[in-house]
Amino acid sequence: MNQHDLKNPHKELRSLLGTRFSTDDTVRDTHARDASHHQGALPNAVAFPKTNIEVSETVKICAKYNIPIIPYGTGTGVEGAAVATEGALCIALNEMNRILSVNADDRDVTVQAGVTRLQLNKHLVQLGTELHFPVDPGADASLGGMAATRASGTSAVCYGTMQDNVLGLTVITADGTVVRTGSRARKSAAGYDLTRLFIGSEGTLGIITETTLKLARLPEAIASAVCAFPTVDAAVNTVIELMGAGVSIARIELLDKLQMDAVNKYSGLEYEVAPTLFFEFHGSTHTVAESSKIAGTIASTHGSGDFRWATDETERKRLWQARYDSYYAALNRRPGSVGYVTDVCVPISRLAECIAKTKTVLKSSNLSATMLGHVGDGNFHVVFPLEPGNKDELAEAQQISEQIVDFALKMDGTCTGEHGIGIGKRAALKKEQGEAVELMRTIKHALDPQNLMNPGKIFL
């Protein structure tokens, strides 16, 4: 769409949103990419609505003029789901940042899509609720974006993913209708589960503008520890044994030797440079003590070093901040690089085998890569810091990623545990889900016949 064609829609959008509609180059550039190597076009403009009605009216104008719509949260995704396409309007949700209601007795909250998880958790502390929203992808992502991506992260092994922690949504569909899904009831059998259909749909079926979320109680006791292992295999087998024994663990994260080195350098820490597990235990004082003890015993039978405990909150936060910064630490190994990150998830019994096969492939590659993962779920990532614009490197990373996906699919796993499909995993999705992708496409076409909602994402 050329500038001439955009004159009328831009006039209407400016009339609707005033200064919260922008065609400024810097603003457009800021909303052109996510946190990965994926590159898109510049959006033609960026809208910053504050209400459901403003999103609805914006969508109606786009539908009228056939303008593609790219919803944008915090830009912390890594599969290109928020990357713009030619001629698109970016709808940024960050001004929809109000916490609409907190029901402490029912342990639920309703927030606008742009509210971030740290913003919500800070608010819950300020209210003195002793509740928190537990899904934790590391980045301070928006809760709407997390729902759209079906995000999870370090705490999913204990608290589940976004799929498990959303009671309902407000969604603006392709024709601008404001649709409310779900309720505040803890369970329901009321028709099709549209809530979960929109969770993980990456903006291709509608724009999530509000989420009603389940909250968890802050645990009575928390203990965090770091523990080094002689090999990745020893660490992974510790995880498999712990999960098999049903030990209650809130987080259990693997970082390989190179990743630990990167973390030490990036975060100014002095952990042993060895394959390492980061643990966190939540529960009653009794449960935490019992679980920690069992974890220590099992780890030592796999040749681990001692558990290095983070005893107070400051130290615990520092430890986990290092884990959260791992992606940026990995990129920092090669200043100026862009990240390419894999994301398979396999049944836990196959995890050691899948990681071993991956390590073998990485050894014969020219690329340097680190490995880390939410191993309690069977989910791990390989991070390649790539030279921007280097096509050979990108092709090699892609080829390795495809091999890892093939390993995972042969083990009844998935090509993406938590990052989504975006533009990066479209072929892998087809390989994994086969005929089911045609069903997804039928649903997409039915709900968005003009193909304006985040077009080009999920489907090839």
Next chain:
Amino acid sequence: MNQHDLKNPHKELRSLLGTRFSTDDTVRDTHARDASHHQGALPNAVAFPKTNIEVSETVKICAKYNIPIIPYGTGTGVEGAAVATEGALCIALNEMNRILSVNADDRDVTVQAGVTRLQLNKHLVQLGTELHFPVDPGADASLGGMAATRASGTSAVCYGTMQDNVLGLTVITADGTVVRTGSRARKSAAGYDLTRLFIGSEGTLGIITETTLKLARLPEAIASAVCAFPTVDAAVNTVIELMGAGVSIARIELLDKLQMDAVNKYSGLEYEVAPTLFFEFHGSTHTVAESSKIAGTIASTHGSGDFRWATDETERKRLWQARYDSYYAALNRRPGSVGYVTDVCVPISRLAECIAKTKTVLKSSNLSATMLGHVGDGNFHVVFPLEPGNKDELAEAQQISEQIVDFALKMDGTCTGEHGIGIGKRAALKKEQGEAVELMRTIKHALDPQNLMNPGKIFL
């Protein structure tokens, strides 16, 4: 469709299924209804496929001749979802009763749709796995039917509903395609969540033929108890306080005074005839002891009697069998009656209020009714034993049910916690979900353009 029109399709179906295709009157009659008052037509025939391919071929024949399809599990539903419509073929899934794979290390299992939950749990014991499938609607329902209904039951407060315990499905869609959704990975962000779209779709989008289920560990310790209260209100406030305190409870069930009387008579027991809570605690010996103690303390502050503990497995099974038989015990209050049962679910903070309003309405009614519920989830039922064919009674029960639904919706609740929509809650669904129902209808039309998959269910 008259007999002449059915000659060719019946010939083809008989050729496909042999003696597993039946037009016998008794067989048709057996598959004409569910466990409730809802009445349907006789299906024209009943098919008993054993494989995905046979279901697929059956569906293709139906599509070719425009024959409506009614999937049928164990007929234990209560909203008429399995009730036949004029000219329909009933596809009974009970011969698809094979357990296809058990992965004890990954705590998952894949079963055909006709496998019942008790069959599966018996098999898991026989294999010596120390695992069980925890979702427990009371009836020995088929796992495919439970998935199609998004069933839950007594243990949902601890283990979740079918929504939370299914990893993937095999579904035969309206054109006969065999579609596999999900994987064995514990989490995935791979495209639209078709698994959860089919869960609760009540056969209107396709026929679930296989389910891959999460299994739970058998708890180290189990304790069950029954405890009488002076009033329903005292019992409900005990539940609200226990849930608020985060006490770990596996089941917490309310039965009112009339229901306890019915249970005593039906199951030959001698419990006190008073509002009663049935408790079950699962976990480590320590956790169970701790939770039981707190529950006892909180209950006594609400004026409860003593906890009557079921100390061994036989006694525990007897206690819960009485709870499971409650529906039939309620109907037994009036021999020969048919059941009409309500199913609202509200946020826990509103439960006492919703039950109080319901009690007030019941008091001014001519109908006798009992009340029971999965109160830890905010879910409760009123059971009316109706005289078959008595239109006045049915109309009054319906009118009361609508009032209860209105109470629940005003409290951000849902018209159905676990029974589904079927034909009984179609108007209530529209009242509850509004615009979202139109989205559901769009999806239904896209996936089943001929409207042959369980037509007339969910949508008015």
